[in-house]
Amino acid sequence: MTDTPETKPFEPTIIGFTCNWCSYRAADMAGISRMKYAPNVRLLRLMCSGRLDPMFVFKAFAGGADAVLVSGCHPGDCHYINQNYKTLRRFPLMQRVLAQMGIEPARLKLLWASASEGQIFANEVNRFIEEVRALGPLNWNQTGSEVPAEPAHEEVPA
Amino acid sequence: MSEDKKPHTENTGASERIGVYVCHCGTNIAGIVNVGDVSSWAGNNLKDQGVVVSRDYKFMCSSLGQELIQKDIKEQGLTRVVVAACSPHLHEATFRTACKGADLNPYLCELVSIREQVSWVHTDKAAATEKAKAILSGGVARVVHHEPLEPLHVPIHPATLVVGGGIAGIQAALEIADAGFPVYLVEREPTIGGHMAQFDKTFPTLDCSACILTPKMVQAGNHPNITLLTYSEVEKVDGFVGNFVATIRKRARSVNEKDCTGCGVCWEKCPKKVVDDVFEAGVGYRKAVYVPFPQAVPKYPVIDRVNCTYYQKGTCKACEKFCPTNAINFAQEDEILNVQIGNIILATGWQLFDARRIPNYGYGRLANVFTSMEFERLSNAAGPTGGAIVLRDGKTTPKSVAIVHCVGSRDKNYNNYCSAICCMQSLKFAHLVHEKTGADVYNFYIDIRTPAKDYDEFYQRLIEEGTLFVRGKVAEITDAARNPGEEGKLIVQVEDTLLGKQRRIPVDMVILSSGMEPRFDSKETAKIFGISCSASGWYLERHPKLDPVATMTDGIYLAGCVQGPKDIPASVAQGAAAAARILGKIQQKEIALEPVRATVHEEQCSGCRICNTMCPFNAILFHEDRMVSEVNPALCQGCGTCVAACPAGAISGTGFSNEQILSQIDGLLLLTVKNKEAAAA
Numbered sequence: 034m035t036d037t038p039e040t041k042p043f044e045p046t047i048i049g050f051t052c053n054w055c056s057y058r059a060a061d062m063a064g065i066s067r068m069k070y071a072p073n074v075r076l077l078r079l080m081c082s083g084r085l086d087p088m089f090v091f092k093a094f095a096g097g098a099d100a101v102l103v104s105g106c107h108p109g110d111c112h113y114i115n116q117n118y119k120t121l122r123r124f125p126l127m128q129r130v131l132a133q134m135g136i137e138p139a140r141l142k143l144l145w146a147s148a149s150e151g152q153i154f155a156n157e158v159n160r161f162i163e164e165v166r167a168l169g170p171l172n173w174n175q176t177g178s179e180v181p182a183e184p185a186h187e188e189v190p191a
Numbered sequence: 192m193s194e195d196k197k198p199h200t201e202n203t204g205a206s207e208r209i210g211v212y213v214c215h216c217g218t219n220i221a222g223i224v225n226v227g228d229v230s231s232w233a234g235n236n237l238k239d240q241g242v243v244v245s246r247d248y249k250f251m252c253s254s255l256g257q258e259l260i261q262k263d264i265k266e267q268g269l270t271r272v273v274v275a276a277c278s279p280h281l282h283e284a285t286f287r288t289a290c291k292g293a294d295l296n297p298y299l300c301e302l303v304s305i306r307e308q309v310s311w312v313h314t315d316k317a318a319a320t321e322k323a324k325a326i327l328s329g330g331v332a333r334v335v336h337h338e339p340l341e342p343l344h345v346p347i348h349p350a351t352l353v354v355g356g357g358i359a360g361i362q363a364a365l366e367i368a369d370a371g372f373p374v375y376l377v378e379r380e381p382t383i384g385g386h387m388a389q390f391d392k393t394f395p396t397l398d399c400s401a402c403i404l405t406p407k408m409v410q411a412g413n414h415p416n417i418t419l420l421t422y423s424e425v426e427k428v429d430g431f432v433g434n435f436v437a438t439i440r441k442r443a444r445s446v447n448e449k450d451c452t453g454c455g456v457c458w459e460k461c462p463k464k465v466v467d468d469v470f471e472a473g474v475g476y477r478k479a480v481y482v483p484f485p486q487a488v489p490k491y492p493v494i495d496r497v498n499c500t501y502y503q504k505g506t507c508k509a510c511e512k513f514c515p516t517n518a519i520n521f522a523q524e525d526e527i528l529n530v531q532i533g534n535i536i537l538a539t540g541w542q543l544f545d546a547r548r549i550p551n552y553g554y555g556r557l558a559n560v561f562t563s564m565e566f567e568r569l570s571n572a573a574g575p576t577g578g579a580i581v582l583r584d585g586k587t588t589p590k591s592v593a594i595v596h597c598v599g600s601r602d603k604n605y606n607n608y609c610s611a612i613c614c615m616q617s618l619k620f621a622h623l624v625h626e627k628t629g630a631d632v633y634n635f636y637i638d639i640r641t642p643a644k645d646y647d648e649f650y651q652r653l654i655e656e657g658t659l660f661v662r663g664k665v666a667e668i669t670d671a672a673r674n675p676g677e678e679g680k681l682i683v684q685v686e687d688t689l690l691g692k693q694r695r696i697p698v699d700m701v702i703l704s705s706g707m708e709p710r711f712d713s714k715e716t717a718k719i720f721g722i723s724c725s726a727s728g729w730y731l732e733r734h735p736k737l738d739p740v741a742t743m744t745d746g747i748y749l750a751g752c753v754q755g756p757k758d759i760p761a762s763v764a765q766g767a768a769a770a771a772r773i774l775g776k777i778q779q780k781e782i783a784l785e786p787v788r789a790t791v792h793e794e795q796c797s798g799c800r801i802c803n804t805m806c807p808f809n810a811i812l813f814h815e816d817r818m819v820s821e822v823n824p825a826l827c828q829g830c831g832t833c834v835a836a837c838p839a840g841a842i843s844g845t846g847f848s849n850e851q852i853l854s855q856i857d858g859l860l861l862l863t864v865k866n867k868e869a870a871a872a
Contacts, residue, residue, distance in 0.1 A: 044318075046863040048856060061278045064307025072318040075325050075859040076308055078279070080787060080847055083805075084831030092853055096860040097867060112743055113830035114723060114807035155312065 045099035045165040047074040049158070050089065052082045054112035055147050056104035062151030070155040071162045074102060081105070083116030087127045094136060100165040102158070104144040117145075137168055205241040207335050210269040211327065212260060214251035214276035216306055223310040225320045229275065232324050237331050243267055251276050252285050260286070261293035271299050271337065273330045275323065277306040296339035298786070298846070303330035325862050332858025336850040342783040345825045347433040348533035349373060349777050351770075354425055354716075357385020358404060358759055359751025359766040360538035361411050366770030368416035372777055375530050376411060377439055378421045380469065382487035384408050385540055389470060389564060391571040391578075393759060394619040395649035401573065405486045412488035420528070422493055428720055429809070431826040432746030433533045433782050441526040445494035446480075450518035453490030457510035457519065458482070465498045472564040475575030480510045480519075484573060494519075534746045534773040537730065538766060539716055541752035544599030544606070544705040551667045552598065552703055558583040559681055560668060560701045563616060570623050580627050582700055589699035592624045593683045595665045596636040600706030606727060610706030611756040614640045617704045618649055621658045633659045633696060635685055643758070661696070663688045668701055707756040721808060722747055729755045740768045744808075744828075745784070748772055787829035787846040789822045795841035796820055802833035802842060 051057040057078050063070065079085060082105025093101050103120065111117040121143075128138035142161050146154045213230040215221035226247040234245030244267050248256050251274055263269055272295065274286050279302040287297035305323040313319040349372045353364045356378030364376045376383065387393075388408075390400035411417055420441055427438040446457075461478035470483040477483070479499040482492045500507035501521060511519040543564050546554035554560045559582050561569070572578035581588055594617045600610040614636065621632040639660075641647040654660070667684040673695070680697035687694050709728030710716070717724045722742045723731045730753050733741040740748050748769035751762035776782060791802070791811075798818035803811050810826035811833060813819075822833070822842070834844040843849070 046860065048859060058280065061280060061304075061307045064278070064304075064311035067311050069314060070312055072309070072313040072315060072322045075322065075329065076304075077329065077852065077855055077859065079831065079852070080844075081830035081832060084835050084844065084847060086835040086849065086852075088849070089852055089856065093856050093860070096856055097864045098856075098860060110723075113828055113832070114721065116805075116807065116830050116832040119805065119832050119836070 043166055043170060045073050045162060045170070046097065047100045047102055047158075047162065047165060048093040048098045049074045049076045049102035049104065050082065050085050051076050051078055052105040052112070052117075053078055053080045055106040055110065056082075056144065056154060058148035059104075059146040059150045059154040062149060063155045064151075066151050068151055068155040070159045073162045073165075074158050081111070081113050081116045082120040083111075083113065085120055085123070087123060087130070090127055090141060091130075091134075094131070094140070094171065099171045100140040100142070100161065100168075102142050102144060102161060104146055104154075107145040107147055110147060136171065139168060140165060140171065205239060207241040207270045208243045208268055209237075209241045209271040209273060209331060209334060210260065210263045210267065211237070211242050211245040211331065212251050212256070212272070212274045212276075213245070213247040213305075213323075213327070214256070214274065215247060215249045216276060216310075217249065220276070220306050220310045223313060223316055223319045224305060224323045225316065226323075228320055229305075229323045229327060233327055233331065237328060240331050241271070241335060242331060244269070252282050257285070257289040257292075260289050264290065264293035264295050269295065271334045272301070273327065273334050274300065274302045275305045275327045275330065276302060278304045278308075298340040299334070299337050301330045301334040301337065303327055321862060325859050328861045329855045329858035332861075333851050333855040336848060336854055338845070340786040340845060343786055343788070343824055344781045344783055345431075345433045346781045347777055347779070348435075348531050350375065350530070350532045351534045351536065351773055351777075352377065352425070352435070352437050352530065352532040353536045353538060355385070355538035355540055355751070355753070356380075356383030356411075356419075356421065357538060357540045357751060357762070358387045358407070359540070359753075359762040360385070360536065361407050362763045362766035363536045363538060363750050363770040364411055364417055365407065365414065366767050367774060368411075368414045370770075370774050372416065372774070374414075374417045375437075375439070375532065376417055376419050377423050377425055378419075379424050380483065381422045381444070381481075381491075381493040382408075382483050382489070383411060383419070383421060384484075384488070386564075387759060388484060388486075389472065389571070390567050391574075392619060392623065394615040395645045397619070397622070401486065401571075405488075408486070408488040419489060421489060423528075425719060426527075428535070431808075431810075431823070432744075432784075433776075434825070435532045435535060435746065437530050437532060437535070439528045439530060441528060443523040443525050444491060445496070445499075445519065445521055445523050446491050447518045447520045447523070448489070448491050450516045451491045452516055452518075453482070453492070454515065455482075456513050456515060457492055460509045460513045462507065462509060463498055463500050465495065471575060472562065472568050474565050474568050494521075534748065534776060535720065536748045536750050536766070536769045536773070537716075537720060537722070537742075537753050538750040538762075539710055539713070539753045541707040541756065542710050544610075544708050546598055546703045546705050548605060549598065552595065552665070552701075553668045553670075553681075554703055557668065557670055557681060557701075559589075559699060560703060563613075563620070563702060563704050566620055566702045570620075570627070578627075580624060587699075588628050589624075589630050590628075591631040591633070591698040592628075592700045592702065593633045593635060593665075593668075593681070593696065593698040594620050594624075594702045594704060595668075595683075596634065596704050597664070598703040598705045599708070601637060606706060606708065608706075608727065608756065609640065611640075612758045613704040613706060615646055615649070615758065617702075618653050618658075620702055620704070621653055622656065625656055625658065630699070631659065633661055633683070633698065635661050635663060635665045635683065637662070637664055643760070661685060661687050661689075661694070663694075672697075707752060709753075713753070720744070720747055729753070740765060740772055745782075746776075784825065785829065785846075787844070788824045788827045789829065789831060789833050789842050789844050790824075791820050791822055792841050792843065793817070793819045793821070795839050797839050797841070799838065801836055801838060805833045805836050
C-alpha cells in the first residue's frame, strides 16, 4: 500500500496520543491479532487522555507532524471515572486554535477505542492516514498570518 | 497552558549514559524490522543524546538478555536503559527488575514497543524499520528525563467495611472476621440475609435456603470481630486504599437495642397491618413494628415510621405499653458513625426486573401472573400461605402452571444480558409446583442454560419428571378466551419454534422468571465509592478474566451480584475471594503504590482551584490559609488531568512529566524532520 515507486504518494507522519488503559491496549490488541495498518502513525502513551495538554498537540505540529491522533476510552468507560470528558471538551477548542493558526482542523482526530477494539483502532488509523494523505503535507505558514477563510463561522459572537 | 519550568539544555547534553537494546523476539520483530540496522543507527545517530551502547539480541527478556543489560549497566556505567521490544504491558516489569538487579533505579528504564506497534501490524519492511527507529528515538529522548522513583508505601488499617448483608457480604465478613480482623457489616434492611433469606429451596440440591443461610447469619451476628450495622447506609467515603473513612447513617429503629429481647410482643400487639413489599414481595403482610422474618439477625424490631399510627396520628403507643422491657423509644434519632477502614467490599446485590415493564405479559393486570419472587414466598413454608402454592384468591390450587423464562433478560428492549440464574430457578419452580400440586407445568424457554456443576443433571431430572418444555419466546399472556376451553384461564400465546407453529396454551397460573437488575441506586452508590459501572449498571471489575474481584479503585472489591448476575455458589466464592485478597493486603501491613502521581509546586500555585474540580478522586485539597492546592499522593491515581489543566503549570506529573512527553514527541519526529531537511537540501 505504501510501495508505489513510480508515483510515490505523500507519506504523512502522525503522532498518536493513546490512553494506557484503552487505546494503547487496543493497539496492542491489533498487534496481537496481527491486524495490518499503514506505518505512518507513531504512538505515545499517556496514563489518560485527560493528561493531554493541548500544548502536546501544538508541539507535535510544530515539530513536524502532519497530523495528530488523540485517543481514549469511550465516554463512560474512563479508567479514571470521567477524565476523558475533559478531553472531549478540550478537543473542539484545540481544533479551533489550530484553525486560527492556519492548520486544517481535520488534521486532528479524536478516536474512542476500548482495549478490545483492536480492529476499530486499525481501521480508524488507516482511514485517518488516507484523510491526511488527501490533505497533503502540513504547509504551515510559520508567521501564522494567513488564516483560512473556512473557519470564520467558528468566531465567537461578540 | 502549562509550560516547562526547567530549561531543556540542562539535560539535553550527553549528561546520561544510555544503553539501547533492540530485541529480535525470534523472528517476531526481526522478520519485519531490520533490527541490526535499528541498533546500529541508534548507536551512531543518538550519541549526542547520550547513547553509549546499542545492541540487538535474539530474546532480550531471556535471562541471558537481561544479564547483557545488567553487565552493561555495571561495566559501562549506564544511567538509563531503553529496550525496544514488546508492549510495556507485557515486559516492563521484567526489564525494570533487571535494572534493579544491577543497582539501577527501575524507573530509569523505558520499554518501547516495536512488536505490537510495528512488526506485527506492518508489512513494508523498510517503513517498519524506519518507524522502529522513530519509536526508539522517542524512547531515548524520553528516558533522559526519567527520574529515579520509589514506590509509595502507605499503611493499611486492619478493619474492613462490607456493604451489603446478603450471602456474598456475610461470607466475606465471616472470612475476614475469622482471620482475626475487624469488620463493619452494613445492611440497609433491618436484617441481614438478603435475597437468599426470601427463597424457599435452592437449586439444584433443593436444600432449604433458610436452613443453610440462617446459621451463617447468626454466626455473623454473634461474631466478636463483626460490628453489625443493620438499618444503616453508607453516606460518604473519604480517603484511599488502606485509610478510608466511611460515614454511616444508622437509622433510628425506635427501639433501644440494649433493652430489647426480641420477644415479639410489640409486633403481636401492633394494630397496624402493612403489605410487605420487601421481604414478602408484596404477597404477605407485616406490622408497623416488625422484624422481616422470625430468624432475622439482629432480632430487634424496627418501627416503620411511615406506617406507624403513633408517628402519623400521635396516638396508639400499643407497642410501648406492652413492651416488657421498656425498649420502645419513639424519640430515638438517626446516628451518624465515622469508621476507619483499610479496605471495602461492595456486596450490594441486585433487584428483580420489574415485570410491569412488559405489558403484554400482564403482570399487575392479570391476577394470576406472579413474579419469581412472589412464587418463592408462596412456596416458602414460612411464607404467607405456609408453603401452599395457590392462586391470588389464596385458596385455589392451580391445575396447570406456565413458567416463562428470560423475562426482561436477553431482550434488547430491556436487558441484553442473560441473568444466569433464571433457567435453573425456573426448573426449580417446575419441580416444586409438580411436587406440591401435581399440576401440569410448562416451561417456555429460549435456550436452556445449565452450565454449572450438577445443573444439567437437574434439567434431565425435570424432563423425566414430566415437565413440559416449549421452546419459544412468549408473545402474550391474556385472559381473552377464543374458545370455551380457554374460558377463565390465562392463555399463553407462543411460537413453538421446534414445532414451527403458533400455540395457545391455557393455564391457571403464570410465573414470570424475571431477570436480575442492578439496584435502583447502583449508580449513586458507585459514585459514593468512586468506582465505575458498566452501561447496564453492574460494577466494573478490574479485569473481566484475571481480576473479577477487585475494582479499578485500589482497596475496593466486589462480591456477589453487584458485579453481574450470578447464583449463590458463585456469590459465596466471590465473597470469599474478596476477603482473601483483603486479608493478603492487611497482613502486609502496608501497600506499595505505583509512583505515577501529580505534585503541586506550591510556589507556582496561584490558588485558582481549577485542578480541585478536575479530580474525580478528591485527591486535591485546598489549603485555605495558604491559598494553595496540594495533591494527596496516596489518593491520586496518576491520570494527569490536573497537570494538563493547570494554567500556571504548577502541577507536574511523575512518570509523565511535560519534559518527558515533549522530548518524546521530538524523538518520534527526529527522522521526519531529518528527512524533510534532506528533501529540502
